[in-house]
Amino acid sequence: MNTLHRTALLAATGTALVLSLTACQGDGGADSAPTSGSSVTVQSPSGKATDGSGTAGSGNSAGSGGSSAKAGANGSSGAAGSSGSGGSTGTSGSSGSSGSSSEQASASTPVCAAKDVHVTAATQDGPPYTHIVLTAKNTSRHSCRLTGFPHIQFLESHKQDVPAVAKSKPEAPVVLAAGDPAYALVKLSDGGREEDNEPVTAFSVMLAGDPTVIAVTAPGSEGIAVDPAKALTGYWTPELRNGADDF
Template sequence: MSAFRYRTTALAATTTAVLALALTACGGDSGAGTRAEGPASKSAHSAAKSAQGTAAKDDAPAGEDGGAKGGAAAKTPVTAKGGTTGSASTPLCTTEDVRISAATQDGPPYTHLVLTAKNTSGHRCEMKGFPQIQFLESHKQNIPSVARSRPEAPVVLDAGAPAYALVKLSDGGADEDVEPVTAFAVWLQGGDGQATVRAPGAEGVAVDPATYKTGYWTYELRNGADDF
């Protein structure tokens, strides 16, 4: 009996010591002691921090760019052809993106045309600079532009939106050396392709190579800037 009681007492002492160690390791003491973390507890602590970070990110309010407020946009601009445009978000319009038509302004005499370029592409694009126009086979150079008609900001067209450019044909004088034009070629700065534009009227328009000029593309024709 004494041997059995000795083994029972020893077993109880050992169990008490193990429980004390376990409580110490788990921070069972409510006092401000320093707790050492072993590999297992560090792993659990890291997992908890990761879960908290994920929850905070999911709860963050979204900004206009689709990311968290204060963060940089993660979107990469894409052109209509599938390529990136770097820092610019809008591709340049090409002659495949717009439909260009011509109408006389005022008159007679008809001294000016208004070119209208309507965006038919289904995506936004920028009308850069001024239309590059060749009226005559005998004059292969593009007609000159009028600097004061340049708009202050880039002309970016939404799908279906138009841009305008005023084009001077002549001074309307009887003594001018004019030539008839029934159709002419237009290129867009920075864009691909050539557009053939039909001149208005059954007989076309009269063009004087000594005086013709073109204005820049604008959202609307402006008095003063487009008077030339």
């Protein structure tokens, strides 16, 4: 009887122990094995999001992707900026260098002397002839710079140079290559019959910076009629310009 009771008691105790162990194992499995589609994130002491194994989880992956995208954007932006900067610098530098070289070349070109040019005169328009055009052609074998205006004296009785018209002054220096001409418009009178005109068959011209007197033959078989009080001259220019040379 005692043997049977002990056997029954041991059997009941064993069954209870088995049930208890089974329940414990079931609870532990539910905690350690998340269902598919769920996400477990653990904050590590370093502040980085890690999964249960301690390695960087999906949070770091997203951050890494963001960094890559940012790096790509910065790369594109940098390339564009570099290209723009290069284009701008190239254009500005080229333009500035060209303008500076041109000015330096003009400044280094020697001034035309009387021996470098041949000066002639021709009437402009029809009668009454109120204007003539002076042409100074570079007859030398080198370039020269023609400065200022022609210093003209028409009559022996009037030693003053003919006044120059300021508005006819060119903006850029007049540099003549070998064989190139320059022009200056000269006013003789207003064309009126009651003016104090005097006949002129030849007159003198001097270039700025050179005291050499150049004798110029007046155009026409009878020469030209000049009113010393009305006479004016323009500056030397590469070509006659409408407006600036009208006086």
